[in-house]
Amino acid sequence: MEEQTTAATRRGETYAGRSREQRASERRARILASAVHLFGTRDYEDVTVADVCTGAKVSKRYFYEHFDDRADLLLKVNREQNEWLLRGVAASVPEKPANLAELFRPALHTLVTMLRNHPESARVIYVNAPRMETRRRGVLREDAQFVAAVLRRAVGTPKDQIGYERTLLALVAGLSEVLIDWISHDMAGDSEHLAEHLTGIALALTASAADL
Missing domain, CATH: 1.10.357.10 (Tetracycline Repressor, domain 2)
Incomplete structure (x- = not known):
């Protein structure tokens, strides 16, 4: 049973009671919230993808699942x-x-x-x-x-x-x-x-x- 749960988690089906889609939606929402804060307090040229990811507490890999680039x-x-x-x-x-x-x-x-x-x-x-x-x-x-x-x-x-x-x-x-x-x-x-x-x-x- 433990092996099945671990395998399911690796496949991304569920984690902490949330589906893969729910986790992706939450990450996107955090990225957007971070972007609003950064673009709303700095000049566009001073904001990097890394800054946004740090604020959202996500890796760049997850950033590029939702957005092509900073623009x-x-x-x-x-x-x-x-x-x-x-x-x-x-x-x-x-x-x-x-x-x-x-x-x-x-x-x-x-x-x-x-x-x-x-x-x-x-x-x-x-x-x-x-x-x-x-x-x-x-x-x-x-x-x-x-x-x-x-x-x-x-x-x-x-x-x-x-x-x-x-x-x-x-x-x-x-x-x-x-x-x-x-x-x-x-x-x-x-x-x-x-x-x-x-x-x-x-x-x-x-x-x-x-x-x-």
């Missing part, structure tokens, strides 16, 4: 962190907002609060992302599509789809630059004021979008 890791960390942020923002928006202010105000206050409470994630999403220009542009388009989906609750379907999409892309890009500036200055200033400023910017740009 691939940053891309996937950025994507997952951005998805986490959008889920939180989406949950804060009323199902049937009476107007654009009722839509944007809770969304942008939630956005700023989440970033303020998770500064490392904020840097991963907004500060390290510009190092990946293609990915950054893709994120802006994805975020613009997200805003468009949320806006349908308040304004319905636009008449000029192209003009509408361009306006929302300009909105997302503009808000992102303001957030990058804020994060780069150590999130200085009153975050509530920032959220209100962002709301004002969003309302000013989408006022015209609502008529398109």
Whole structure:
């Protein structure tokens, strides 16, 4: 019986009551958590695969089971962190907002609060992302599509789809630059004021979008 248990452990079927898939998932989660901390506190060039593995307490062998290299890791960390942020923002928006202010105000206050409470994630999403220009542009388009989906609750379907999409892309890009500036200055200033400023910017740009 002992020999069978040892053989099963060698094959990686179970260990400490966890399956091979569970252990792999846990290792991946530790690698991602280590990466968020490192990319969120250092410049990208100062973070090595070895640093990430040390923080995650895994060997490089396990790192390469999930990621091609450091750039691939940053891309996937950025994507997952951005998805986490959008889920939180989406949950804060009323199902049937009476107007654009009722839509944007809770969304942008939630956005700023989440970033303020998770500064490392904020840097991963907004500060390290510009190092990946293609990915950054893709994120802006994805975020613009997200805003468009949320806006349908308040304004319905636009008449000029192209003009509408361009306006929302300009909105997302503009808000992102303001957030990058804020994060780069150590999130200085009153975050509530920032959220209100962002709301004002969003309302000013989408006022015209609502008529398109």
